[in-house]
Amino acid sequence: MDPNRLRGKNVLITGGAQGMGAAIGEHYAAQGANVCLGDINVALAEEVAARINAAGNGRAIAVKLDVTKRADNAAAVAATVDAFGSINVGLFNAGLNKPRFFMDIDEDNWDLIMTVNTKAMWLGMQETARQMIAQGKQAYPYKLINVGSIASRRPLLDVTVYCTSKYGCLALTHCGAIALSEHNITVNGYAPGVVVTPLWEQLDKDLVDIGFKQREGQAYEDIVRDALQIKRVSYPDDVKGTAAFLASPESDYMTGQMIHIDGGWCIQ
Helix, strand or coil: CCCCCCCCCEEEEECCCCHHHHHHHHHHHHCCCEEEEEECCHHHHHHHHHHHHHHCCCCEEEEECCCCCHHHHHHHHHHHHHHHCCCCEEEECCCCCCCECHHHCCHHHHHHHHHHHHHHHHHHHHHHHHHHHHHCCCCCCEEEEEECCHHHCCCCCCEHHHHHHHHHHHHHHHHHHHHHHHHCEEEEEEEECCECCHHHHHHHHHHHHCCCCCCCCHHHHHHHHHCCCCCCCECHHHHHHHHHHHHCHHHCCCCCCEEEECCCHHHC
């Protein structure tokens, strides 16, 4: 790995306290980036930032960020600029899932998932792009990176609202790429399948609670057996390389793309 691949990149990562966000933050910093880890759990984000700073390559800060609030998104962008001088990359990773069968969806379930997964992504993209535009054009593109999902390409019986929210992430990626190209801002994303993170660990329990699975761990087993060509679930280490590619100069001629990291699920 080139220790300077992301040198000079100042990055805001939402949902940076654990799971994919934390792994990507550490991976970016190991390649020279400075990272602001935004999360509602700021104490946990501070632990990740401390590990990054102790490693001694890129620098890190942690900020409290409720991604559903515009003011918090603007403040996180400002904190990144205050700490590092500018912002070059925004990675919008925060998300959640609460499974329901179609006829069991209520307004609270819809509003929660759509607000955190889709509205919050739009807010983060908009506030980050606003700062990038104010900074003026540079020789290389600014980059917005959206975390999508297999659920933006394959409808799933038990998570209708989550699928809807992730179709929305795909639309934000496409529309943002068109809208922001004149400002030298690219918009791309990556779409994981089953990644072992706290989100998926909770989802595994919830699928039992709604009666879709009989026991914890069955969802993993069924997906590996029936949907994946690579016969294992994935981990944050499986996605961090693609996330680094999208932040690096190697992806400068890409925009409006969603790269699947799903073990072959989408070719079914």
